[in-house]
Amino acid sequence: MSVPPPPEPIMGARLLFSLDPAVSHLNHGSFGAVPIVxxxxxxxxxxxxxxxxxxxxxxxxxxxxxxxxxxxxxxxxxxxxxxxxxxxxxxxxxxxxxxxxxxxxxxxxxxxxxxxxxxxxxxxxxxxxxxxxxxxxxxxxxxxxxxxxxxxxxxxxxxxxxxxxxxxxxxxxxxxxxxxxxxxxxxxxxxxxxxxxxxxxxxxxxxxxxxxxxxxxxxxxxxxxxxxxxxxxxxxxxxxxxxxxxxxxxxxxxxxxxxxxxxxxxxxxxxxxxxxxYTLRSLGVDRVRAHNAALAAYGQRVVGDALGVPPTGLPDPGGPTVAMRVIPLPAGLATTIDAARALRARIAERLAVQVAVNAFDGRGWLRLCGQVYNSPDEYERLAVRLPTLLAQR
Structure with missing residues (x-):
């Protein structure tokens, strides 16, 4: 099954933030990002x-x-x-x-x-x-x-x-x-x-x-x-x-x-x-919610496909505006809090990508977020590079 297309970007939204352009910030849910205004x-x-x-x-x-x-x-x-x-x-x-x-x-x-x-x-x-x-x-x-x-x-x-x-x-x-x-x-x-x-x-x-x-x-x-x-x-x-x-x-x-x-x-x-x-309302609250949820879903499918996870194995959060998605990691990876933290740090250091990694029910889970400053190619680059990093245990 093919991956559905990503949402149309909200033009200019990336310029509202002062995030480091050398890093893919795919983890808005942890500490957020404050608009410049x-x-x-x-x-x-x-x-x-x-x-x-x-x-x-x-x-x-x-x-x-x-x-x-x-x-x-x-x-x-x-x-x-x-x-x-x-x-x-x-x-x-x-x-x-x-x-x-x-x-x-x-x-x-x-x-x-x-x-x-x-x-x-x-x-x-x-x-x-x-x-x-x-x-x-x-x-x-x-x-x-x-x-x-x-x-x-x-x-x-x-x-x-x-x-x-x-x-x-x-x-x-x-x-x-x-x-x-x-x-x-x-x-x-x-x-x-x-x-x-x-x-x-x-x-x-x-x-x-x-x-x-x-x-x-x-x-x-x-x-x-x-x-x-x-x-x-x-x-x-x-x-x-x-x-x-x-x-x-x-x-x-x-x-x-x-x-x-x-x-x-x-x-x-x-x-x-x-x-x-004010920034959120200026962009359009409903527009931002729909964009972020769709982008997170796109990232989940792209990265999940790269890790060999079928669409049926990708959890659905259950809401049309949920802008966070999780992907099961290969068995044996990040099954404890300490191991999850170590993997998150390794992804950040080696790939210049900020994600969340959590352990739940004896398995590791990668969490991706979608935000107006993100673009589809950030998830695509992660999908290309992450399998190799995970294989280097």
Missing amino acids: AQRAQQRLRDEMEADPLRFFTQGLVDRITHTRRHLAGFLGADPDGTALTTNATTGVAVVLQSLGLRPGDEVLTTDHGYGAVEFSVRRECRRTGATHRVLPVPLAATDEEVVQIVRSGLRPGRTRLLVVDQLTSGTARLFPVAAIVGVAREHGVSVLVDAAHAPGMLPATVQSIGADFWVGNLHKWGYAPRGTAVLVVAPPWRTRIEPLVVSWEQDAGFPGQLEWQATMDYTAWLSAPAGL
């Missing part, structure tokens, strides 16, 4: 801050943060009064976990697709409180109905206090039916935290339509914001129970102000985040 907006804010630090931090900064929060919440379809800016999704998860008041006998349930740092945070909080952490295995090829049934069967009413589930998994690039999962959990009286690290900017679903108790998402990936920009959205019943990881001068303001004010933190990433969204 957002970089300059942040630098202007830093210049303002350094010109008069006392004025910057004491005259109107809280109001500027509030204005930014409302702008970002509007883009995400979230309640601004239930949205707090934070530095990344992992920090938001930690805030939720330490605000739950877990006790011995309680349980936190995750899936085996969960992000590593989130899993670390869950384990630590369970060790600290005496709660239990349990992991649900979910086959990569499971249908949405099967995923919902696995979750339904895994819930333990009266014991499971929190279910943590990814909206789009990082390591396996799988879209989960989070709205349906939230509905099932609610039937059983279980709270849900949706880890939506990759959702803002990529996925069209609004936060309110999902209905989770907690939702965390990064703007510094697919939303083009400077790094260190994320949001934690909290349902009304929980807002008075949320506590920041560090108490500072806005503690008496309650949520979300108490969570956002962290003394002398550099707030310029947050304040310049709307400039990133």
Whole structure:
């Protein structure tokens, strides 16, 4: 079966970024890439801050943060009064976990697709409180109905206090039916935290339509914001129970102000985040989503074909705007976290290509992303050179 043609490029989009042209950046999902307009907006804010630090931090900064929060919440379809800016999704998860008041006998349930740092945070909080952490295995090829049934069967009413589930998994690039999962959990009286690290900017679903108790998402990936920009959205019943990881001068303001004010933190990433969204909107949000998803799918087929993987062996993420795809690596390669990291570094060093490599279910997986600054020939060059590198074990 022939590989379908790549999407038409978005002309001029590559010039909006300052990426090294000598490197193929096929891993937007890890750390993103900040458009030049957002970089300059942040630098202007830093210049303002350094010109008069006392004025910057004491005259109107809280109001500027509030204005930014409302702008970002509007883009995400979230309640601004239930949205707090934070530095990344992992920090938001930690805030939720330490605000739950877990006790011995309680349980936190995750899936085996969960992000590593989130899993670390869950384990630590369970060790600290005496709660239990349990992991649900979910086959990569499971249908949405099967995923919902696995979750339904895994819930333990009266014991499971929190279910943590990814909206789009990082390591396996799988879209989960989070709205349906939230509905099932609610039937059983279980709270849900949706880890939506990759959702803002990529996925069209609004936060309110999902209905989770907690939702965390990064703007510094697919939303083009400077790094260190994320949001934690909290349902009304929980807002008075949320506590920041560090108490500072806005503690008496309650949520979300108490969570956002962290003394002398550099707030310029947050304040310049709307400039990133401006870039996305200028290119056309729907246009960018469709282009990126189609380009990632093209890259998956081209590289998969070079590695001898038939189309039926390439996982479908399950959504028309998912701009990340995974490809199974030859058996025995990158089957552990350390081996996956080593292979990623070798690909970067030898081929000048940035990709993600993850281990899942005893196998290594190559993850490719599609972004407006990428071109089809970058995936084609990787397809030509990668087999030889993988053969040099």
